[in-house]
Amino acid sequence: MTAEPLLEVRDLGKRFAARAGRDAPAWVIQGLSFAVSDGEFLTIIGPSGSGKTTLLNMIAQIDTASSGTVRFQSEAAPINDAKSLNPGLSCKIGYVTQEDNLLPWRTTLQNVLFPLRVQGRLNDKTRAHAETLIKAVGLAGFESHYPHELSGGMRKRASLIRTLVYDPPVILMDEPFGALDAQTRVQLQEDLLRLWELGRKTIIFVTHDIAEAIALGDRTLVLSRAPAQVAGEHVITIARPRDIRGIMGHPEFGMLYQSIRAQVQ
Amino acid sequence: MSTTESALDLAAEASPIKWRQYAVTIGRIALALALLAAWKIGADRAGPIYVADPVKVAQRIVEDLSSGALLRHIYVTLRLAGIGFAIGCFFGVALPFVLRRLPRLTNAIEPYIMASVGVPKYALVPLFILWVGIDDAPKLWLVGLLVFYPVFIAVFAGIRTVDRRLINMARVAGAGEATISREVVWNSLLPFFFASLKIALPRAISATIIGEFLVGNEGLGYLIENSRQNFDTTGVFVGIVVSTAIVLLINAILVWLDRRHSAWRPTDRDMQL
Amino acid sequence: MAAQSSDAAVELRPTPGRGALRSRMDRLLVLVVLLAIWVALSATLGSYWVGSPWGVVTRLGIDLWSGIWHALAFLAGTGWTESALGLMTRPTNLASGGEILIHASYTLYEAVAGFLIGAIPAAALPFLLRRLPIVTAIIDPFMVGGYGAPKLALAPLFILWFGIGIESKIALVAITVFFIVYFSALAGIRALDAKLVQMAQVAGASERAVARHIVFPGAVPYIFTGFRIAMPYSIGGAVIAELISANRGLGYLIQLGAMNFDTTGVFVALVAVTCIVFVGNWSVDIVERWLLRWRPPADARAELKS
Numbered sequence: 001m002t003a004e005p006l007l008e009v010r011d012l013g014k015r016f017a018a019r020a021g022r023d024a025p026a027w028v029i030q031g032l033s034f035a036v037s038d039g040e041f042l043t044i045i046g047p048s049g050s051g052k053t054t055l056l057n058m059i060a061q062i063d064t065a066s067s068g069t070v071r072f073q074s075e076a077a078p079i080n081d082a083k084s085l086n087p088g089l090s091c092k093i094g095y096v097t098q099e100d101n102l103l104p105w106r107t108t109l110q111n112v113l114f115p116l117r118v119q120g121r122l123n124d125k126t127r128a129h130a131e132t133l134i135k136a137v138g139l140a141g142f143e144s145h146y147p148h149e150l151s152g153g154m155r156k157r158a159s160l161i162r163t164l165v166y167d168p169p170v171i172l173m174d175e176p177f178g179a180l181d182a183q184t185r186v187q188l189q190e191d192l193l194r195l196w197e198l199g200r201k202t203i204i205f206v207t208h209d210i211a212e213a214i215a216l217g218d219r220t221l222v223l224s225r226a227p228a229q230v231a232g233e234h235v236i237t238i239a240r241p242r243d244i245r246g247i248m249g250h251p252e253f254g255m256l257y258q259s260i261r262a263q264v265q
Numbered sequence: 266m267s268t269t270e271s272a273l274d275l276a277a278e279a280s281p282i283k284w285r286q287y288a289v290t291i292g293r294i295a296l297a298l299a300l301l302a303a304w305k306i307g308a309d310r311a312g313p314i315y316v317a318d319p320v321k322v323a324q325r326i327v328e329d330l331s332s333g334a335l336l337r338h339i340y341v342t343l344r345l346a347g348i349g350f351a352i353g354c355f356f357g358v359a360l361p362f363v364l365r366r367l368p369r370l371t372n373a374i375e376p377y378i379m380a381s382v383g384v385p386k387y388a389l390v391p392l393f394i395l396w397v398g399i400d401d402a403p404k405l406w407l408v409g410l411l412v413f414y415p416v417f418i419a420v421f422a423g424i425r426t427v428d429r430r431l432i433n434m435a436r437v438a439g440a441g442e443a444t445i446s447r448e449v450v451w452n453s454l455l456p457f458f459f460a461s462l463k464i465a466l467p468r469a470i471s472a473t474i475i476g477e478f479l480v481g482n483e484g485l486g487y488l489i490e491n492s493r494q495n496f497d498t499t500g501v502f503v504g505i506v507v508s509t510a511i512v513l514l515i516n517a518i519l520v521w522l523d524r525r526h527s528a529w530r531p532t533d534r535d536m537q538l
Numbered sequence: 539m540a541a542q543s544s545d546a547a548v549e550l551r552p553t554p555g556r557g558a559l560r561s562r563m564d565r566l567l568v569l570v571v572l573l574a575i576w577v578a579l580s581a582t583l584g585s586y587w588v589g590s591p592w593g594v595v596t597r598l599g600i601d602l603w604s605g606i607w608h609a610l611a612f613l614a615g616t617g618w619t620e621s622a623l624g625l626m627t628r629p630t631n632l633a634s635g636g637e638i639l640i641h642a643s644y645t646l647y648e649a650v651a652g653f654l655i656g657a658i659p660a661a662a663l664p665f666l667l668r669r670l671p672i673v674t675a676i677i678d679p680f681m682v683g684g685y686g687a688p689k690l691a692l693a694p695l696f697i698l699w700f701g702i703g704i705e706s707k708i709a710l711v712a713i714t715v716f717f718i719v720y721f722s723a724l725a726g727i728r729a730l731d732a733k734l735v736q737m738a739q740v741a742g743a744s745e746r747a748v749a750r751h752i753v754f755p756g757a758v759p760y761i762f763t764g765f766r767i768a769m770p771y772s773i774g775g776a777v778i779a780e781l782i783s784a785n786r787g788l789g790y791l792i793q794l795g796a797m798n799f800d801t802t803g804v805f806v807a808l809v810a811v812t813c814i815v816f817v818g819n820w821s822v823d824i825v826e827r828w829l830l831r832w833r834p835p836a837d838a839r840a841e842l843k844s
């Protein structure tokens with residue numbers, strides 16, 4: 001791990017234009033700053049409506065920022081001007097969104113291979129890698145299925161490995177397991193950690209679930225309500241590899257949970 | 266209860282759905298035969314000028330088919346319909362893609378495009394004849410316009426409803442503008458486009474036929490109208506029967522094609538255009 | 539690569555406020571440009587090609603004006619209205635007296651009569667057959683065939699049967715409208731909310747009461763959609779039949795103008811046809827809005843459905 005943070009967010013702010021009938025435009029995010037090191041798994045907790053998705057959209061450069069900067073590998077990303085946005089920062093930032101956003105007219109395999117295809121990196125090696133990932137998340141045998149034939153959990157997994165397959169150095173995740181049942185969620189959390197251990201990517205994982213944030217992350221940031229800022233930072237002292245199913249029994253868990261909970265008000 | 270009744274009851278309980286299907290099929294055959302019979306009776310009663318005898322109509326169809334005259338008419342009509350359809354489709358698809366990049370212009374001309382939908386295009390045929398003469402050209406304009414409108418409106422609506430999140434996903438994954446147009450936009454609007462084709466293709470053929478009522482000396486429409494002017498009712502019926510058969514056949518083929526290519530769609534979205 | 543804030547659909551409509559004014563100005567500009575092109579073409583190419591804009595305006599104006607006067611004369615007695623009319627038309631030397639209106643009324647009559655004759659049985663049929671699903675199933679392929687078949691191709695046949703007058707046009711419009719409205723009404727019957735029917739039956743409603751209070755009001759929106767779709771076909775059908783063979787009506791006027799190379803006349807008739815279509819659309823809208831006062835606006839309706 002290098003000393004220089006891989007991704008740095010400084011004084012980030014986002015203000016949405018006033019809609020007809022309302023008064024002043026509201027700042028959703030204001031003065032938000034944090035940094036992520038290479039290979040770090042950072043979790044971000046915030047209440048609903050605290051602009052978590054907006055934050056990730058700005059980092060991924062799908063959305064413009066009203067103020068502040070995002071620096072990637074010490075270079076500022078052009079996020080203040082809509083025309084110069086570079087979504088995904090030329091494939092260096094992957095983004096697993098809340099909705100699976102699978103292409104409905106493509107099969108599972110075609111969806112997973114999609115980034116490789118558009119980046120021109122489709123070859124035997126990458127295909128094999130995709131197959132490995134498909135097996136790793138338990139989607140083997142469903143390669144020729146269309147998204148509407150898959151369950152919600154399966155679609156989530158497909159969208160997850162679609163981002164993993166092209167190995168971006170940074171991966172953003174927006175409550176990827178939020179809409180799933182508890183069983184599937186735990187399974188996917190384990191899958192995710194297992195895959196992450198293999199590659200040690202840099203991950204920024206947004207959630208509203210405190211237990212999930214503690215279980216997965218090296219470090220957790222707590223966001224305040226709008227206008228969102230970093231309300232607190234907690235280093236997760238639980239050693240890896242983590243036991244997701246038994247995490248709540250870990251001695252450190254209780255204290256962490258309490259202190260984080262207190263801040264999330 | 267008689268034995269027949271109890272037997273029927275048993276059978277009905279056993280598979281009521283099967284019985285219903287049989288009843289429906291028998292009813293349909295009966296209705297078709299009844300309609301044919303009514304036609305024949307009508308021909309006998311009303312006289313050859315008003316209602317052509319179905320037997321004679323069938324004979325004439327066979328005659329004209331073997332002599333090639335009917336095939337010639339069919340070919341002329343379908344050829345013109347096909348060309349007009351291609352032209353109308355091309356512009357109907359291309360224009361929304363162009364307008365997609367020019368939102369201000371699109372917004373400015375939208376009310377006029379919508380208003381022009383209200384003008385009955387058939388009423389423009391005499392004007393087209395004044396403008397481009399009396400050969401195929403005015404008919405091509407008619408067919409082109411009649412195909413253009415439903416295709417344009419459908420593709421235009423389809424482009425507007427492309428899921429922005431899919432486009433964002435594709436951009437983050439590294440897709441360029443051209444790939445996005447091809448992969449996301451085009452695939453998203455395919456259902457809209459196909460729905461419009463189901464309307465536009467039969468319409469292209471009807472439009473050609475009606476155009477041929479007004480101008481030209483070949484084609485199914487010419488056959489119908491010319492027969493009428495000569496009081497050749499059999500010819501009129503032949504033209505109508507053949508035209509209807511062709512259009513219904515094309516409809517059936519389109520429905521079949523649509524079903525084959527909709528594997529990825531969760532529901533049968535039949536759009537009302 | 540331009541990206542906007544993450545809405546689900548591409549936004550092509552202007553936002554309210556400053557954007558709306560600019561949009562109106564844009565549209566006005568387009569209208570002015572279109573008219574300017576028309577005038578320019580007319581001046582350079584001559585009135586054979588695009589008619590004369592001024593000619594269209596004056597003829598329409600005079601026709602309407604004299605038409606109104608004739609109507610007044612009919613209502614109030616001839617005397618002074620005739621001399622006033624003579625005074626006004628003398629400078630233009632046009633003898634026409636509300637010609638457009640007369641022909642328009644023929645076309646309109648054909649369209650409306652045909653529409654009623656076709657639409658009413660078509661809307662009623664699914665109701666009558668509601669308790670006989672087997673009959674509906676039996677006739678379904680015939681109805682689908684009738685819907686798909688090109689009805690306008692029957693125009694010469696109807697002219698053969700009914701002659702050159704309005705009956706042939708009415709028949710054509712009726713058969714065209716019939717199939718369209720039938721399927722819309724059928725959809726309305728099929729979209730019946732079974733729970734509402736159950737509620738009514740529990741409350742003690744008879745079969746007929748259920749039909750009148752639940753089935754019918756539920757089907758009305760669908761029927762009106764059918765009306766709205768069928769309306770342009772009714773006017774179009776009347777005009778097409780007139781183009782082929784007629785001695786009255788706007789289609790006849792179009793054909794007459796074309797034969798006399800009187801492009802201005804053709805344009806005048808076309809403008810009249812378009813006006814009728816707009817009036818037709820507008821009337822269907824008004825009636826529907828009145829009949830469906832109970833419906834929440836469209837967005838709320840979408841929420842209710844989910």
